[in-house]
Amino acid sequence: MENEETDGRTLTVAPGAGGGRRMQIVLGQWSGGGAGDARRIAELEREVCELRRANATLKMYAAKALGLDVKFPLPDAGFETAGDRHSAHVATTSRRTPPGRAGWAEAPAPEAPKAPDAPPTGIEFRVLGPLEAAVAGRRVDLGAPKQRAALALLVSQVGQPVSVDVMLEELWGGQPPRSAITSLHAYIANLRRALEPDRAPRKPATVLRTRGRGYLLDSRVVEVDAHHFGEHATAGWQALDRRDPQRALREFEAGLALWRGRAYEEVADATRVAPEVVRLEELRLSVIEGRCASLLAVGAYEVAVSELAAFTQAHPLREYGCELLSLALYRAGRQADALAVLRTHQKRMAEELGIDPSPALQHLESEILRQAPVLD
Structure with missing residues (x-):
């Protein structure tokens, strides 16, 4: 039997087909002998197996301590020993290796660590009227008026950071008290809990993020009704241009149905928000006119x-x-x-x-x- 190089996997040894004394593979070396050698070989194999099991157990506890979801299979403890025979038959065969042949017993591949939690989805903001927010279809309590105003300011700039200085200026009308920064931090913490109720403690926020000395709402994970309104308006005018007044009417009416009052009501007069409020109101009026043009066309x-x-x-x-x-x-x-x-x-x-x-x-x-x- 030829000596095979090992790379840490389990070597399966089967009895040879020839007569006489058989050579045994023990720790990568050839040895021969009688009953004493066979006993010594069996003892060495037992010690090696126990060491492997101990090593795998240590890995398992280390993985648990580090929070890794990785499994380390324990080596097979089964072996056969014939102390009064001239050879020892050590069998550690895997399901992939048929008995009676020497081969590598493939250990099960460790499970890949779980990917970091993806940002939550299903977060909607309604700003075409008093500010509302829904997480997975359920409305959430946005707290006190200034806390709601802080969120409205962030929604108006969704995808763009809003500095702490700007927020203090807008929320306190240019005269923030000394306690304003503490209050703002508390508002942000409360909003994060409301928008990500399942986020683990000390885990980074994925919706209302920190950016330098400011905050932003991640546009990849939130939806805003003002954006949907713009999409309906564009689709309606395009349909009217194609002389499809029925489709135009549906689009215009769907867009207008999103309105519940003045856009960004809580912060409509803020310096950063006022231009967007004017833009949305002008678009709303043009959509009303477009809807009436569609009514005439039908x-x-x-x-x-x-x-x-x-x-x-x-x-x-x-x-x-x-x-x-x-x-x-x-x-x-x-x-x-x-x-x-x-x-x-x-x-x-x-x-x-x-x-x-x-x-x-x-x-x-x-x-x-x-x-x-x-x-x-």
Whole structure:
């Protein structure tokens, strides 16, 4: 039998097929002998096996102490000894090695350590009205007004760090007391517990993160209704451009359904947030106009008239709303009312701003006067 080099795996030794005394592999060396040698070989094999088991046990306890989820299989303790025979048969065969052949017994591969916990998902913020937050579909308590305002400020800049100095300035109106920094740290800690209720103690936050001397909300793991509103608005205008008013109507209505009041209500007047509030409000008004244009395109003239009458009263200087209302009235068979809307608007523009109405409104007036077929 040939001597095989070892690399720390278990060597299986089977009886040879020849006669006479057999050579035994013990610790990488050849030896021969009688019954005394066989006993000594068996004792050495027993000691080696016990050492291996002790080593594996130590590894297992060390892994537990370090918090590793790794298993170290204990070596097989079974062996056969014939003290009165001229040879010892040491068998440590694996399932992959058929009995009667020498081979390596492959130890089971250790389990790979668990990957670090992924950031939580299902965190939603609703800022198109009073601030709300939901974790896995359940609303969470956001605490006191200033704590809510701190979160609203962070949501308005989602994905971007907001420095502690800016937060102190905005939350305390430019005059933060000495205790403000302590209060802010407490707000952040409370918000982290609310947004990641299952996070282990002293484990780094994955939603509301620390960035230098500031904080940020990770845009990869949170959703904001203001972003969804923008997506619906874009999809609606694209559908209208494709002459698909039914799809446009669905998109516009889905976007408007997200609104519950003034955007970022808690911090709407903050220096960092005010421009975003203005942008969202302007987009909301244009989506209302887009929805009314879609209603006209699908033939819902009376519904459009009622919607646009209230809209133009609240926003009398928006010329597109005035144009849509005049067109809706004309298509509903109310030509005189359509002209009255245009002339009232023309007078208001002249008296309040000293300007003429837009070319689009002037053209619409002339088309209504001559009852142009293109208006139908």
